[in-house]
Amino acid sequence: MRTLVTGGAGFIGSALVDRLLAEGHEVDVVDDLSTGTLANLAAARQLDAPLTFQGMDIRVPELIEYVQRRRPQVIFHLAAQTSVVESVRRPIFDADVNVIGSLRVFEAALGAKCPKVIVAASGGSLYGESPEGAPPLTEEASQAPSSPYAISKRAMIDYLRSYQRLFGLEFSVLALANVYGPRQRFSSEGGVVSIFAKQLSDGAAPTIYGDGLQSRDFVFVDDVVDAFIRAIDRGDGDLCNISSATEVSVRALYDEVARTLGCAIDPIIAPARAGELRRSVLANDHAARVLGWRPFTSLSEGVAATVASLGPR
Numbered sequence: 001m002r003t004l005v006t007g008g009a010g011f012i013g014s015a016l017v018d019r020l021l022a023e024g025h026e027v028d029v030v031d032d033l034s035t036g037t038l039a040n041l042a043a044a045r046q047l048d049a050p051l052t053f054q055g056m057d058i059r060v061p062e063l064i065e066y067v068q069r070r071r072p073q074v075i076f077h078l079a080a081q082t083s084v085v086e087s088v089r090r091p092i093f094d095a096d097v098n099v100i101g102s103l104r105v106f107e108a109a110l111g112a113k114c115p116k117v118i119v120a121a122s123g124g125s126l127y128g129e130s131p132e133g134a135p136p137l138t139e140e141a142s143q144a145p146s147s148p149y150a151i152s153k154r155a156m157i158d159y160l161r162s163y164q165r166l167f168g169l170e171f172s173v174l175a176l177a178n179v180y181g182p183r184q185r186f187s188s189e190g191g192v193v194s195i196f197a198k199q200l201s202d203g204a205a206p207t208i209y210g211d212g213l214q215s216r217d218f219v220f221v222d223d224v225v226d227a228f229i230r231a232i233d234r235g236d237g238d239l240c241n242i243s244s245a246t247e248v249s250v251r252a253l254y255d256e257v258a259r260t261l262g263c264a265i266d267p268i269i270a271p272a273r274a275g276e277l278r279r280s281v282l283a284n285d286h287a288a289r290v291l292g293w294r295p296f297t298s299l300s301e302g303v304a305a306t307v308a309s310l311g312p313r
């Protein structure tokens, strides 16, 4: 199948490219390399595989003509401004990439008669706080996007619903929890597993903000990629949480990474950061029903793979 991946040089996008090629699909990557790198595609580019790379900003009008030429049968839309902090600093830029850029991708899909777009949304920021003691949040939970990033990502979903009704463009939305794994940038906001792993393996003490009991739902990148693949022919018009449905405190995560590395370094404890969620955990039963998807990588396996990807110490 001819496929196109926006953001294909990024952390999740490049893992998706690897899997698509392994399954025999043709892949065109569109990426402006603003946060992604060609190094993420190095292994894929070494294969004798049908992969092309187009260095292009998704916001430019030329995207439409480019996609029309490539004629993908499905578009995976992962290119985005992904930083909450940056979205607060530059809300217009955030909306430009995440709203206008996404609309450009949807217009390109229509222009190329591509029947389906599968997009990466943000589960954590879409729903906001998971109430203490409550079960993991389902897709029916009330939505409370508060940062400009959360709002622009939510607007993308609203536009998709509108494009489906008005123009018949099919879609699936994957609302991702905290994704982690090899190739995640150490500098990325959500990249706490990579940050802990890199600092501990360098012999440095990572910082934990607050009491360390704030919790997240960590889902391994290969599991997330599997959900994107399943959405090619399932989950039309639907939104699915892609999560582990397991709550892990930042302190427990730290201990897991330290144990994997055989390190006994104590973290630096710093004051809690304003605006950070206390608890975020998402149910994944809907993805099981709709996509036949369940996460298959345990936290210890995923942490071990992330640590191994850093190479020998």
Ligand SMILES: NC(=O)c1ccc[n+]([C@@H]2O[C@H](COP(=O)([O-])OP(=O)(O)OC[C@H]3O[C@@H](n4cnc5c(N)ncnc54)[C@H](O)[C@@H]3O)[C@@H](O)[C@H]2O)c1
Residues within 6 Å of the ligand: 006, 007, 008, 009, 010, 011, 012, 013, 030, 031, 032, 033, 034, 035, 036, 037, 056, 057, 058, 059, 077, 078, 079, 080, 081, 082, 097, 101, 120, 121, 122, 123, 175, 176, 177, 178, 179, 180, 190
């Ligand atoms: N990592 C997570 O935990 C997480 C959680 C929820 C949602 N997501 C979403 O998943 C997607 C991928 O995120 P990631 O973690 O791989 O981030 P990433 O920064 O590694 O990937 C984003 C990619 O998009 C490219 N890009 C950015 N702006 C672009 C533009 N204007 N034109 C073309 N390319 C552009 C970047 O160069 C990069 O390669 C994003 O849509 C993000 O919002 C990620």
